[in-house]
Amino acid sequence: MSTTAVFERLAVLLKESLIAWQCRAHISVLQTEPHAIRVHVSDPEATINIERAPAEMPFRWIVETGGRKRAAASVVGVLRIVRQSVAPDYQPAKVRIAQLPDHLA
């Protein structure tokens, strides 16, 4: 699976996500080297730039929003940062792993 495929799938996910969060935005995949995804949000106006981190870095993605660069280890991390950027009130609900019932343990 090529890097292009990851960018394309991430762009589709971001598009679906922004619709779900009722956020008006335009997404473009820049076919430059290196690839990037640019999200232009209309209200409040903002631009989010998503690029692959350099290979020597211990994370995979760099998300630049509001002049600040943040690192993400996976597309799940990118999604979380983008949502925090467009919806400042958003608080991720952490997964809570519950104990199994006795008979299933």
Next chain:
Amino acid sequence: MIPVSVITGFLGSGKTTILSNLLRRAEFADTAVIINEFGEIGLDHDLIETSDETVVMLQTGCLCCKMQGDLIRTLHDLLHRRNSGTIPSFARIVVETSGLADPAPILQSLILDETAAEHFPLARVLTVIDAISGKTTLESHSEARKQLALADHIVISKTDLAGGTAVDLDKVIRSINPTSQVTRSDKGRLVPDLLFAGDHPESSAVLDRIQSFSSTPAHNATEHRLHHHAHIANDIRTFALQRDTPLDAVCLSLFLEALADHCGADLLRLKGLVQIAENPDQPAVIHGVQHIFHPPIWLDAWPSGDHSTRMVFIARNLSESWVRSLLNAIETEVCEIVQESAGRQ
């Protein structure tokens, strides 16, 4: 006469866990089970480990809305098959409703249908309410309030996980159903007597309870009018993901993390049988309610010849295409990482 008990409770309250636990006990060996699931793919049948012949899945719709005739037909069919010796003998029946069911029409059919009343007396209505999210559920969902109001016995589940929140829940429960006995259950454990022992409720008392709840402000005229598909009126949707190729364990982990991250309280229920690439011969059972997930349970073998991954979602304001896009993006990235790693070696 074959007594029928009804287990009801909102999505993810723990009905199937409690029922599964009960069916493992010797006292429940002679029990037939009818399961009604809300969703295009039924899984509870696969998750309850008991004799297949005495478990019936009613999956073509919600019992409370359009399947009351199916329930009566199924009861008679079970009786006929028992009497003709084509299925093991049983002495009682448990009906597990879907999490969104209004129990009233089900109870009315059992009481008012002449043939049902003659052969299948209503033994008990047991409502399961989750100690963690039960209070919020009761505040948000009229179906949950009605399930509670019509209970003969209320079971508060998951008390081992709830901490101090159960005290508030008690007050809410008492405001809706002040008279029924309340029992606490941790880890799905329950005393079997709760379902069948003791006096059966008087039919007139059950009908009075239905009538009484229908006339309370909690179930006003608008709510009543909307009920028949409150599932849809409340933006609750159900859909299933089915796939034939196995899923890497790390993909499942990231997928569940993202679902909890972004859906939170809107993810009313997620359950599934998943074929994991690292261990494809043993299906992993996943259960989630809102942001709470149990660790996957590994079954010894697939319950049937169908080894596909099946995940059922019941959620509010959740788009199926978003869920599919999320899984696609995660899988593509994991695949890329695996290829990068192989290229380095």
